[in-house]
Structures are given as C-alpha cells and as structure tokens.
Amino acid sequence: MAENGDQFSFEEFVAIHESQLVASGVPQHFWNHLYSKLMNEVFDAGDSMMMVVDSETCNWSVFATKDILFNDSNNIFLIDHAWTFRPNNARRALQEVPGLKERLIEAFNIKGALDELVSCSEYVGSESGDTKIEGSSKSNDADDSSASDDEESFKSDKIIEAILDKIWNYAQTYTVKIRKATVDDNDLPVWYIPDEFGLRIGHSKDPNFKVVPFFYVFQNIAYSLLFPLRNVADEEEVTRNYVDTKILLEHPEWYDILMIPWEPIDLSGNDVLHKPKSNSYYLGGREPDELPDEPQNAALIGSKPKNSVHKVYVTNRQLVDNLRQIKVELVDDPYEADIIWMNEHFHNFK
Structure with missing residues (x-):
C-alpha cells in the first residue's frame, strides 16, 4: 500500500475502501471519480450547486444550478468537516x-x-x-x-x-473500527460538524441526494460524500434525509421521534412501555469464563514452602522486578507457571 502522500492506484483505493463504500450505499459508478477527487482534493460542488439565503427568514438552502444526472459518474461531491470532536x-x-x-x-x-x-x-x-x-x-x-x-x-x-x-441539530457521527483485542476511544463514535455548504442542505423525507461520512484511510481524514439518488433538475432544491440511519432502517416507526431536533412534537401523552431485557441481551457481548470443576480445584489447592522458587508467567515485568522477598523464575509458557500475571483479561481458568 502506498504511504500517506504518495500516489496509489484506483485498485489499491478500492481494496482498502470497498467495504466502507458498499456499507454506505455509494453506487459503484461513482467510485472512480471519487478516487480522483480525493487524490486531488477537489471540492467542486459549487460548479453544480449554490447556497441561497431567504432574506426574510435568514434560512439557507442549496439549489442545483444545472441538471445533475444520477448516471453521470462525476456527480459525487466532497464535503469537508468544519469541526471534529468528542x-x-x-x-x-x-x-x-x-x-x-x-x-x-x-x-x-x-x-x-x-x-x-x-x-x-x-x-x-x-x-x-x-x-x-x-x-x-x-x-x-x-x-x-x-x-x-x-x-x-x-x-x-x-x-x-x-x-x-x-x-x-447539525452534529453527525462516524466510527473508525480498528481490529484489536481491547476497546479504546478509537472505537467510540466521532462527532463532526460539516462545513457551511453541508450544513445548509435541507431535509426531506423523500430526498434527491444522500450524504454519508467517509474515512479516507490514505490521508487519515474524514469527509462526507454527497451524491444524487435520482436525476435532479436545474433550480431544484438539494435535499437529504437527516435521519437516514441504521436506527431508522430498523425502526421506521420512530421517524417522528428521530426528527424531534428539527420538528419538535409533544410526546407527553404517550405511554412509556418498559420492556425488560433478557439475560442473553446482557451476556451477548461477553465471553464467559471457563472455571475449573471440583476435581481440578482440589488438585490445585496447596502451597509451596516459603523459600521455594515460584514459576511466574507475566506480560508486564513491573511485578517481578519489584519483588524482594519471593524467589521467582520467569517462564514463557503459562501452563508451566505457578502464578500468571497478565495485563489483559483471560477466560480459561481450567
């Protein structure tokens, strides 16, 4: 793979980003031009659209300044992020x-x-x-x-x-998944505010555009991608669905609730139904511990003389380096150890 700042091929781009593009629903015929625009940092939405402010309400909208065709592979646009935060x-x-x-x-x-x-x-x-x-x-x-x-x-x-x-009303999220054994801050959602152009795209339940976050691995930076869902005519307003998320796909009946930041509704008369979760719900994300049975426990119970050498398996030497009164021998195999001292959790106690 090319290093950050180097040239890399379209095939390399697809190999790294394909799963992300497919999951976000970006049509494949846009990928080549997306690759080119990312490589050259091309922000050309202004060639096809313009921001318009209502002089009375001061509300902003975005309108097409020419026909924007769905089948035109160039009609995918980059939106910068003004602020990324936790x-x-x-x-x-x-x-x-x-x-x-x-x-x-x-x-x-x-x-x-x-x-x-x-x-x-x-x-x-x-x-x-x-x-x-x-x-x-x-x-x-x-x-x-x-x-x-x-x-x-x-x-x-x-x-x-x-x-x-x-x-x-404006913040959106993305998550960068990093394959590793433990969860840290990198696995938590990253919140971001799109730039002024992205903020001024209006909402519609039947939008003509879609906006999705996109993490560009080769520069370690996130953008939003804007692309048409159908043909858009000159002078037609550009819209997106603010709540087009996985939550809405799973619960379409929640649409009015998800829209509350933009369209407040009174839910005080609604019943709040508490549905208890099953034990499997709480245990679903856990790996159960394998505990020794009674015969194994009985065989393990015992002690060594005070002056004997204890075999120790560690993943961090800080423990053994500070021992003064106990004699230890470091071993590389935990199954040979009398004592196991690990930074990470383990589950097999047998």
Missing part, C-alpha cells in the same frame, strides 16, 4: 480553539438570537451600581477592568451554551 471535550474546544465559536455562530445562524442572550442587562458584576468618577483612583480602574473581564467571560459562556444547545 462530546466530553466540546466545551473546552469552544473555549480554546481560536475562531471556532465565531464560525459556528455564523454557520448555525444564531447570531441574532445571541444579541438578546448576551445583553448587558443580564450581567450583574461585583461592582454593579457603581459609577466611575473622572479622576478616581487606580484601584477603581483595576476594579473596572476586572468587571469588564468578568462580563466578557459571562458573554463567552452564554455563546458557548447557545452553540452547545444547537449543536445536535
């Missing part, structure tokens, strides 16, 4: 990453609402009611500076709260 560190990123708050305020179209949120009338500083008098002491100037800093911090917190409240 929910548990989203607030800190908004506090620390320069320009991120400002970009999301514009992208989420919440600038007008923020004027009311961060109005000075809501802020009450430690010196509220005091009036600065010309010629006052330096200590008063310092107090004013401190109050100003507090007010800016208050406004920043309000802005971050507004963004986090709105973020779930």
